[in-house]
Amino acid sequence: DSGVTQTPKHLITATGQRVTLRCSPRSGDLSVYWYQQSLDQGLQFLIQYYNGEERAKGNILERFSAQQFPDLHSELNLSSLELGDSALYFCASSSPIAGGHTGELFFGEGSRLTVL
Amino acid sequence: DQQVKQNSPSLSVQEGRISILNCDYTNSMFDYFLWYKKYPAEGPTFLISISSIKDKNEDGRFTVFLNKSAKHLSLHIVPSQPGDSAVYFCAASPFGNEKLTFGTGTRLTIIP
Numbered sequence: 001d002s003g004v005t006q007t008p009k010h011l012i013t014a015t016g017q018r019v020t021l022r023c024s025p026r027s028g029d030l031s032v033y034w035y036q037q038s039l040d041q042g043l044q045f046l047i048q049y050y051n052g053e054e055r056a057k058g059n060i061l062e063r064f065s066a067q068q069f070p071d072l073h074s075e076l077n078l079s080s081l082e083l084g085d086s087a088l089y090f091c092a093s094s095s096p097i098a099g100g101h102t103g104e105l106f107f108g109e110g111s112r113l114t115v116l
Numbered sequence: 117d118q119q120v121k122q123n124s125p126s127l128s129v130q131e132g133r134i135s136i137l138n139c140d141y142t143n144s145m146f147d148y149f150l151w152y153k154k155y156p157a158e159g160p161t162f163l164i165s166i167s168s169i170k171d172k173n174e175d176g177r178f179t180v181f182l183n184k185s186a187k188h189l190s191l192h193i194v195p196s197q198p199g200d201s202a203v204y205f206c207a208a209s210p211f212g213n214e215k216l217t218f219g220t221g222t223r224l225t226i227i228p
Contacts, residue, residue: 002159042220043205056215090159105216107159
C-alpha cells in the first residue's frame with residue numbers, strides 16, 4: 001500500500017461526457033502528480049501541483065484540468081471525452097529531496113477510464 | 117519526442133539467470149534516474165535510483181549502472197526470480213526539477 005488513494009478505480013462513460021478523478025496523497029506529501037498511461041504507452045506526465053499551486057505542466061489537453069485543494073487532495077477533470085482518452089490515470093505524490101529532485105514517487109493504483 | 121527510451125518492449129529470462137533491462141535518454145540535462153516496477157492492476161513502485169555523480173548503485177539483487185557519455189543506463193537483476201516478472205519503467209529528471217519523464221516500459225518475464 002503506497003498510501004496514495006485514487007477513486008474511482010474504474011469508470012465507463014460515453015463520448016462527450018465529463019468525469020472527475022480524485023486523489024488523496026500520502027500523509028505529509030505536498031506534491032501531487034497526474035500521469036496518463038494509454039495502451040502500450042509509457043507514463044505521460046500531465047500536471048503537478050505543490051501545496052495547492054500548479055508547479056509543472058506536461059502534455060495535458062485543454063479539455064483536461066486539475067486542482068489541488070487546501071487539504072492537499074487533488075482532482076483531475078476530463079471533459080468533452082473522446083475515445084482516445086480511454087487510459088489508466090495515475091496519481092502520485094512525493095516529498096522533495098536534496099537538490100530539488102522528486103526522488104521517489106508514490107503511485108496510487110490508478111483510475112481506469114473507458115470511453116465508449 | 118521520447119526523451120527516455122526503452123527499446124525492448126519485452127524480455128524473457130530463465131529463473132536464476134541475470135536480467136538486464138536497458139534505457140537510453142536524450143536530454144543531457146537529466147541527472148537523476150530511477151527504475152520503477154509495475155505489476156498488473158497496481159501502480160508503479162520505486163525500485164532503485166542513481167544520481168549522475170555515480171556510475172553504479174546497488175541494492176540487494178538490483179544494480180543500476182549509468183554511462184553518462186553514452187546517455188545509457190541499465191538495471192541488472194541477479195539472480196532473477198519469478199516474482200520479478202513485471203513491467204519495468206525507467207525515469208529521469210533534470211537537476212532541480214521534480215518532474216519525472218518515463219520510458220515506455222519493458223515487460224520482464226521470468227521463466228521457472
